[in-house]
Amino acid sequence: MSNGKTILGLVGSPNKDGLTNHLVDAALKGAREAGVKVELVQMSDYVVDACLDCTAPTCSKDLKCSYNDENMEYLGERILNCSGFVLGTPVYWGDTSGMVKYFITKMYRIYAASGPFEGLPSLGIAIAGGSGNGLLTGLLPIYHLFRIMKMRALDPLPVTRFNLNQTIDIATESGRLIVQMAEDRHPFKRREESLLLYDRLPFLGKNLGDERRLLTAIISAAIPEERRHEIIGDLEKADSLARSGKIVESLAEINKVYDSCMRILA
Ligand SMILES: Cc1cc2nc3c(=O)[nH]c(=O)nc-3n(C[C@H](O)[C@H](O)[C@H](O)COP(=O)(O)O)c2cc1C
Incomplete structure (x- = not known):
């Protein structure tokens, strides 16, 4: 199908050939393979000014x-037409x-009241390409935007440099899914429906301990087989401690695994 539909990808990084670009491009590849036009825009070519509050x-x-x-105006127009x-x-x-934050701030201010994006299928990707910390918190402003705009969000995609290859494939799959959702756009019939969708999305309602647990699992999976014996600590033990209410001990066990993995990968 094409039906004149376009899937838009915005790259919110100053590095035009960086990891953010690769991931957005992977999602657009999935959309293209599903038969629609795609458009990739580098936000660094269209950096939005800070909101100055027109009271x-x-x-x-x-x-x-x-x-x-x-x-x-340019970015708003692109989204209105996708x-x-x-x-x-x-x-x-x-x-x-920062460029994504300024853009999000103006999106609310200009469009939240009139709701032109209701039901728009939307995917957020955050790439924590350094230590991997913030892989979940980085997604929150994006999904807050999607919710306020009443967009129909796909599962968020948290990425680190340790699981990049696997997430590239997920991004491509999400790109295909966006096309299916775009065939029949469904604005929410009632507010409660939107609240439930956003409450049920994975990754967004997590605390910092959950984020560290997820990051540690990702990093330990990236340790080569021949060096796995060097990992200190045990995530299953951490989970068992958490289940019995020993939260501090559980976090300490997670941190043991995390620190040893970071040493191995250094
Ligand atoms: C100002 C700044 C802050 C950063 N903070 C984090 C961070 O909190 N966690 C992390 O994993 N990486 C952090 N990084 C690394 C970036 O996430 C990483 O370089 C990422 O790959 C950038 O994406 P790009 O390749 O598309 O530019 C930071 C980089 C910069 C420049």
């Missing part, structure tokens, strides 16, 4: 930034990149 606000009535931000949306960010200090 009234006038931007939500005019549907454009009151301080004449051509880059925001049938499926992929937003990828590098993780910077457990958050999105």
Whole structure:
């Protein structure tokens, strides 16, 4: 199918050939294979200015930034015209990149009241390409945007440099799924439906201990077979400690595994 549909991917990294680009591109590859047009936009070519607060606000009535931000107009227009949306960010200090944050802030201000993106199938990708910390917290601003905009979110994709290859394949699969969802766009009939969808998405409701547990599992899976005996600590023991309410001991066990894996991979 093509049906004039376009899946849009925004790369929220200053590195045009970096990991964020590879992941967004992988999602668009899946969409292209499913028969639609795709468009990849480097946000670094269209860096949005900081919101200066047009107090009234006038931007939500005019549907454009009151301080004449051509880059925001361009990006807004691209999203208004797409049938499926992929937003990828590098993780910077457990958050999105600054250019993604500025863009998200203006998206709310300009479009939240009129709701032109209701039901838009949307995928968020965050790549924590350094230590891997922030792989979940980096997704939160993106999925908050999707929820406020009443977009129909796909499962978020947290990525680190330790599980990049596996997640590239998942991104491609998600790209195919976006095309299926775009065939028949379903705005939410009631607010409760949206709340339930977002509550049920994996990864988003986790605390910092959960994030460390997930990251440690990812890193330990990346240790080569011949060096696995060097791993100190045991994630199953950590889980058993957590089940019996020994949360601090459980986290200490997770950190033992994490520290030894980081030493092996250093
Ligand atoms: C300012 C800054 C902060 C960063 N903070 C984190 C971080 O919290 N966790 C992490 O794993 N990597 C962090 N990184 C590393 C980036 O996530 C990594 O370089 C990523 O691959 C960038 O994506 P790109 O290749 O698309 O540019 C940081 C990088 C920069 C420049």
